[in-house]
Ligand SMILES: Nc1nc2c(c(=O)[nH]1)N[C@H]1C(S)=C(S)[C@@H](COP(=O)(O)O)O[C@H]1N2
């Protein structure tokens with residue numbers, strides 16, 4: 001076990017090393033500031049040990065799980081969601097807002113005309129199961145670029161349509177994961193429209209992260225400078241309610 005102090009020292013002296021192998025984001029001042037907060041310690045540690053831009057393994061069609069199991073919410077309970085599902089999500093609008101130059105409000109039809117990426121990946125749930133599925137969706141980067149993420153933004157928050165008691169499910173990721181090439185808002189699973197139980201009409205795939213980060217039923221994507229004002233401030237439903245790690249890299 002490396003001590004916290006040793007890690008901090010290593011992080012500070014290895015600044016050049018941090019920057020050298022990485023992308024444009026890493027070089028931006030706001031991103032470097034994000035790495036200096038205490039909450040970023042495990043993120044910084046993993047960043048030193050692994051290449052966070054690396055792709056998650058992809059699989060062949062024959063390796064797909066016969067059934068992609070559903071977990072957590074299987075159907076949001078609200079009348080509003082039921083109405084959207086009943087007409088095939090024709091009136092669903094995804095909002096992209098927060099710290100962006102041009103807030104977006106896009107229909108599923110519009111998202112369907114955007115370039116799509118298809119990837120066969122393994123989903124790992126902390127509850128002890130995995131499944132391999134083929135996901136198709138719009139790269140999150142395309143939506144974020146269209147909206148124009150402002151330099152002050154450090155995190156992307158996903159607001160979902162399903163209730164957990166008094167709150168709705170939410171999750172967040174940093175900009176490295178948000179702009180990762182395999183990070184998509186998926187509308188397709190195994191060659192079909194995304195089923196309700198797996199998050200229709202849109203769910204996040206963030207392939208270097210554990211299952212609970214993969215927000216289903218996404219209705220709003222918000223760019224923020226801090227997670228402090230989101231839910232209980234830990235960055236996600238399970239992080240706030242059950243002390244799950246915000247940084248769930250795999
Ligand atoms: N909105 C929402 N997103 C969610 C959940 C949820 O309950 N609600 N559960 C999470 C968990 S713990 C996992 S493992 C995956 C499950 O995705 P699946 O139902 O497609 O298997 O969704 C994640 N995203």
Ligand SMILES: [Mo]
Nearest residue numbers: 125126211212
């Ligand atoms: Mo999970």
